Amino acid sequence: MSTAHTNAPRRVPVTRELVLRTAVDLADAAGIDALTMRRLAEELDLGVMSLYYHLPNKEAILDGIVDVIFGEIDEALTDLPPAPGSWKTELRSRILGARAVMLRHPWAPAIIESRPSVGLAMARYVDALIGIMHSGGLDYDLIHHAMHALGSRAYGFVQELGESQGGGDGLEQMAAEIPNLVEMLTQVRHDDPESTLGWCDDQVEFEFGLDLILDGLERLRR
Amino acid sequence: MSTAHTNAPRRVPVTRELVLRTAVDLADAAGIDALTMRRLAEELDLGVMSLYYHLPNKEAILDGIVDVIFGEIDEALTDLPPAPGSWKTELRSRILGARAVMLRHPWAPAIIESRPSVGLAMARYVDALIGIMHSGGLDYDLIHHAMHALGSRAYGFVQELGESQGGGDGLEQMAAEIPNLVEMLTQVRHDDPESTLGWCDDQVEFEFGLDLILDGLERLRR
DNA sequence: ACCTGAACACCGTTCAAGT
DNA sequence: ACCTGAACACCGTTCAAGT
Numbered sequence: 001m002s003t004a005h006t007n008a009p010r011r012v013p014v015t016r017e018l019v020l021r022t023a024v025d026l027a028d029a030a031g032i033d034a035l036t037m038r039r040l041a042e043e044l045d046l047g048v049m050s051l052y053y054h055l056p057n058k059e060a061i062l063d064g065i066v067d068v069i070f071g072e073i074d075e076a077l078t079d080l081p082p083a084p085g086s087w088k089t090e091l092r093s094r095i096l097g098a099r100a101v102m103l104r105h106p107w108a109p110a111i112i113e114s115r116p117s118v119g120l121a122m123a124r125y126v127d128a129l130i131g132i133m134h135s136g137g138l139d140y141d142l143i144h145h146a147m148h149a150l151g152s153r154a155y156g157f158v159q160e161l162g163e164s165q166g167g168g169d170g171l172e173q174m175a176a177e178i179p180n181l182v183e184m185l186t187q188v189r190h191d192d193p194e195s196t197l198g199w200c201d202d203q204v205e206f207e208f209g210l211d212l213i214l215d216g217l218e219r220l221r222r
Numbered sequence: 223m224s225t226a227h228t229n230a231p232r233r234v235p236v237t238r239e240l241v242l243r244t245a246v247d248l249a250d251a252a253g254i255d256a257l258t259m260r261r262l263a264e265e266l267d268l269g270v271m272s273l274y275y276h277l278p279n280k281e282a283i284l285d286g287i288v289d290v291i292f293g294e295i296d297e298a299l300t301d302l303p304p305a306p307g308s309w310k311t312e313l314r315s316r317i318l319g320a321r322a323v324m325l326r327h328p329w330a331p332a333i334i335e336s337r338p339s340v341g342l343a344m345a346r347y348v349d350a351l352i353g354i355m356h357s358g359g360l361d362y363d364l365i366h367h368a369m370h371a372l373g374s375r376a377y378g379f380v381q382e383l384g385e386s387q388g389g390g391d392g393l394e395q396m397a398a399e400i401p402n403l404v405e406m407l408t409q410v411r412h413d414d415p416e417s418t419l420g421w422c423d424d425q426v427e428f429e430f431g432l433d434l435i436l437d438g439l440e441r442l443r444r
Numbered sequence: 445a446c447c448t449g450a451a452c453a454c455c456g457t458t459c460a461a462g463t
Numbered sequence: 464a465c466c467t468g469a470a471c472a473c474c475g476t477t478c479a480a481g482t
Contacts, residue, residue, distance in 0.1 A: 047467050113381045127400035140409040149431035151380040158373040159335045178349035187362040209371035216434040
């Protein structure tokens with residue numbers, strides 16, 4: 001996973017940026033729980049306390065990670081073809097672009113939601129969304145509502161609750177107590193038997209919710 | 223905060239339910255970070271290891287806490303007047319009822335989102351929402367989409383990102399880099415100067431997003 | 445059936461240094 | 464300027480018991 005533990009001389013100097021990049025790679029490879037100061041230092045072939053020279057504490061590392069993620073989003077979006085279209089399609093493609101990055105870093109949504117403040121990279125991303133909506137003829141009051149209505153969907157994710165565990169192991173035992181839920185699940189499963197992602201295709205659901213909101217906003221704009 | 227530390231004989235026996243109730247009270251009073259096994263045991267005037275007789279581990283305590291919260295929601299909703307109305311208003315009032323409980327336990331959303339599985343109380347709550355929608359004429363496929371579109375909003379909350387910090391301390395420094403965001407914030411603040419909750423009234427925004435989704439679903443039903 | 449202390453394997457971080 | 468080990472104050476949990 002890394003070249004740590006060798007005692008060959010380091011090619012690149014350790015910097016704040018390298019620490020953050022390594023932290024993201026570590027979370028990708030071993031899960032967010034593996035991202036401890038000790039493990040991160042090990043990955044960099046450094047003593048634990050050396051990390052504190054580059055960043056003040058673990059909170060700063062988590063803040064920095066969010067910057068890295070939104071940096072990746074920005075990169076992915078500048079590669080995107082211009083695609084003139086309406087404000088709605090433009091917003092939609094930006095958000096789906098952000099989502100593609102989130103899918104590469106499944107732990108990122110939880111970290112983003114845990115941060116108390118907004119970093120520059122994230123603010124820039126939001127700023128671009130607002131700019132698109134304003135150019136599209138939405139006034140700032142409606143844009144403000146829109147950002148709240150979108151919530152984390154603006155960043156390309158929704159925290160999927162419960163159903164994401166793939167059908168619900170324990171649900172069968174409670175079947176008698178939750179007839180409507182059981183009926184819905186069996187029916188939806190039946191309607192879409194060859195769905196590769198199981199009965200619950202998250203990408204489809206994400207776009208459904210996103211379009212529901214965008215269409216509603218478009219209607220309010222008029 | 224409690225009657226711990228006295229050595230008067232305990233009135234009520236320690237049970238799983240008392241442990242969970244105490245855990246909720248502790249999180250309410252001292253924040254979710256204060257909910258450690260040691261602190262919880264102290265609150266109950268118990269040795270730490272005694273907790274493990276009533277519940278297998280901390281995960282089970284967090285699962286149990288979610289059950290307690292949805293128990294409170296159920297209680298609050300049965301007190302609610304019947305309010306016949308459309309499926310939309312009925313769903314709306316249930317969700318706003320759930321939200322009122324969430325507001326009493328600000329730490330609850332994060333815990334709910336962190337749980338990998340659905341407990342019975344939560345499943346019952348979802349089941350009731352589905353029942354209402356089905357009675358209102360939505361088919362199960364649309365209901366399934368609806369639950370995903372609502373996301374955590376179905377439980378009465380959205381994880382508010384960034385702006386919730388109350389105007390953004392650090393935003394002023396980045397003003398030049400985020401002109402659209404700054405313009406939106408100043409304009410919205412100007413339009414609503416006497417807002418007691420600051421420029422960003424979460425209850426209003428929550429209902430805006432909820433209604434946007436419910437109205438869109440109603441349109442799809444027809 | 446109900447409770448317990450000692451000990452273990454972890455955390456993030458302070459301190460007082462080293463080169 | 465860059466890095467470090469020892470130590471501290473925490474975690475959740477295992478174990479082997481006590482009554």
